[in-house]
Amino acid sequence: DVFFVISGYLITTIIISEMAEGKFSIVNFYERRARRILPALFFVMAACLPFAWLWLTPNDLKDFGQSLVAVSTFSSNILFWWESGYFDTAAELKPLLHTWSLAVEEQYYILFPIFLMLTWRLGIKWVLILLSIAFLISLGVAEWGTQYATHSKIISGAFFLLPTRGWELLIGVFAAFYLKHNTHLKSHAVNQMLSLLGFGMIAYSIIAFDKTTPFPSLYALIPTIGTGLLILCAVPKTLIHKLLSLKFIVGIGLISYSAYLWHQPLLAFARNKVEGDVAELHLIILCITSLLMAWFSWRFVEKPFRNKNQTTRKSIFTFAITGMIIFTLIGIYITQKNGFFDYFIEQNSEITNGDIGHDEFHMYTKENYAPCSDQTIYEKAENWYGLIRCQQSSNNNPTVAVFGDSHAEHLFLGLDAHSDYEYIYLIRGGYPFSEEESHQYLIDYIINNKDIKTVIYSMYWLSNYTFFGEPVFKDKLLNTINLFTNANKNLILVADVPDFRFDAKSCYFVAKFNREKTKCEISFSDFQAQRKYLPLLKTIATDFNLELIDPSALFCDDQKCSMVKDQTILYRDNEHLNIPSSRLVGEFIVRNSTILDKN
Incomplete structure (x- = not known):
């Protein structure tokens, strides 16, 4: 700025x-x-x-x-x-x-x-006059894009693009x-005061603002006006001029x-x-x-x-x-x-199967499943470079909803592959709780849809638990669970899989980087540190008589967790399952659920 x-x-x-x-x-x-x-x-x-x-x-x-x-x-x-x-x-x-x-x-x-x-x-x-009009329009659009817009492309556009900068x-x-057309201010005292103020505004911005501060919103006026004051008032003999000299x-x-x-x-x-x-x-x-x-x-x-x-x-x-x-x-x-x-694939003999990156996963979903039949839900859905992330098993009415964020989405393929129910996944970025703008309309859809009997509820549990803190997280989770159970929906909670903190690409191309297989692993103790939310989840599952399924055994033993199994990579980035592991986890969930396992 x-x-x-x-x-x-x-x-x-x-x-x-x-x-x-x-x-x-x-x-x-x-x-x-x-x-x-x-x-x-x-x-x-x-x-x-x-x-x-x-x-x-x-x-x-x-x-x-x-x-x-x-x-x-x-x-x-x-x-x-x-x-x-x-x-x-x-x-x-x-x-x-x-x-x-x-x-x-x-x-x-x-x-x-x-x-x-x-x-x-x-x-x-x-x-x-023309520049002033452009200034006001640019600042207004920047403020709207950072503070009031909800679409990710508008928010990021406000940061990156010239019209909002x-x-x-x-x-x-x-x-x-x-x-x-004017000289600097005549008063030394005023120049001294305003140059110090400008320097202080810049220093304050460096200290007080962080990655959560929306930019370039009205907040950005602080460092930018501060810089303008330095240009106009940091004249010779002022402290700031001496410092900058x-x-x-x-x-x-x-x-x-x-x-x-x-x-x-x-x-x-x-x-x-x-x-x-x-x-x-x-x-x-x-x-x-x-x-x-x-x-x-x-x-x-x-x-x-x-x-x-x-x-x-x-x-x-x-x-x-x-x-x-x-x-x-x-x-x-x-x-x-x-x-x-x-x-590099030709040089890599460690891993022979599995997709990495997100293109193949989302393209597979698009090509093998029907788009969500509810037009409103479909139009509001997230997308991956034009691939709409809202699918269901077929054009028949769904009977099982997979609800949450992308950590729920990656369960859909495997669940559908291993049971005869009609599935639909309903996910958004944001916080998957009731009374949250990002997800409330999805909850309403599930509750009001009489064909949907079962809800599989999962999310990036640790992220939400950490963000809200346990008391608020618990209240939000209980409120959401109550809405589903009061609507007579069967509810299955699915615990999260390991977050490896490094991308699957780093594991996949072992040969390129001369890496050991341990680069595809984290210690079990590191994984346990990611499960702070689990005791609370277990307590809630017991109190509400809900199924809680933990698929971590597919990836972890008592020493380590690995994103590779039988020469197949199981992740597409650091935290999202790919196609083979979605099937693996889906089969595990179905097999361990009395609600889903018809056998």
């Missing part, structure tokens, strides 16, 4: 100064941007290639290939917005994820000069226009762009290599390394390309176009090769 404001200010200052003097050239402008951005960016992208080949799984390598194309075409924010979703690869594992903000800037660089060239003749007043750039734009801070500023480029790839590849969180000492080493690499990039890449005596306009444009074409072609090749999936 601070980055956008500063960028909006600097770029606008350059453009309006030149336009006021009648010497603005869009070719010169794009040349300066190419010199500033592309050499260091291409250098980092090239450095990422060998590590992506060595340390990324084929699925992630394919994603990396797509990101190479998107970064080269200034559209990585659109790619990462489109990829974002329930099952998306964790953000901290994507080497080029941070370039989304650079893409927003690049799109601004393309559009904003053209806007000014078209409206400059109208006069400054009308330019500012534009207002942050425009704060810097307004500061540039103000200082172009320290040689160390100035030095960090010089290499800040390269540091921005290096930090995410270093952290992402480290996390991919260790398959999890990086130790604090290693984080410190990586941060220092990113600064050293940033200095190297600034000294030997950025500076030479910015020097017009060393690099001519023709050379920089040729370099830019060539780099864009090369990285686009590399990215397309990696993507078309599916991350070299087949190549």
Whole structure:
């Protein structure tokens, strides 16, 4: 957010100064941007290639290939917005994820000069009126998208896309226009106070905001207005000006762009290599390394390309176009090769069966089952890249509902395969309890459907138990159970399967990473730590005379839990069952349920 404001200010200052003097050239402008951005960016992208080949799984390598194309075409924010979703690869594992903000800037660089060239003749007043309208619309849409929208694509779009980030750039734009036509405030005391306030607003945002803070909502006004105050009021002789003028801070500023480029790839590849969180000492080493690499990039890449005596306009444009074409072609090749999936499969003799990733699972469900017959339920259902996640056994009326979240969904295939009942799965992201907007309409549907006699209730139990805390979790669970039992529904609770904390891809491609079979396992004690909710579930099942089925024995013995059995992988990510294991677990549930087992 601070980055956008500063960028909006600097770029606008350059453009309006030149336009006021009648010497603005869009070719010169794009040349300066190419010199500033592309050499260091291409250098980092090239450095990422060998590590992506060595340390990324084929699925992630394919994603990396797509990101190479998107970064080269200034559209990585659109790619990462489109990829974002329930099952998306964790953000901290994507080497080029941070370039989304650079893409927003690049799109601004393309559009904003053209806007000014078209409206400059109208006069400054009308330019500012039009920009103010754009500011209010952008901020309004951002607030709605982050605070009131419920669709995941709208929420993520508010984060990644220019229309909802534009207002942050425009704060810097307004500061540039103000200082172009006005001087800094005369009062030293006022400048001192406002610059300290601005610095404090930024510091507060860093300390107080976290990943749960909706951005870029009205909350983002705090760091962005704070940055605007620094631009306007951190004049010479103020404390903040003295602080920001320290040689160390100035030095960090010089290499800040390269540091921005290096930090995410270093952290992402480290996390991919260790398959999890990086130790604090290693984080410190990586941060220092990113600064050293940033200095190297600034000294030997950025500076030479910015020097017009060393690099001519023709050379920089040729370099830019060539780099864009090369990285686009590399990215397309990696993507078309599916991350070299087949190549690594040939080298992997440890695992011979089972699907990983979510495409095959959801496609199988779509192709082998009927869509939910209730149109309202179907239209509100989750989807996986256009594959609607609401199916039933056939076009006959369902008699058993599988209810909850994705941890209930992955039971459906196996349950249907091993009993003669008509199943339907009814799931959403969110919290699978009554009085929750995400799930109440599904509960109402089940209760009011006289054909549905049995409900199989499961969820990511630990996540909900941890999020709400036991007292609230218990109340919500009891309220939901009461609704089902009062409607005379048979109720079966299914405990969760192990969460391995590492992706199935890491286990599947044992040969690529020279990994031991233990990389497909967690200790039984680690699994037990995931079952804090189970004593409460057992108590409720006893009190309500409900069936509680725990399928963990299929994966665990008294020493360890494994996601591989008989050379078949049983997970499609770290926590969701694939097709073979859904059948395995479904058979276990049916066999151990007096309600479902007709034999």
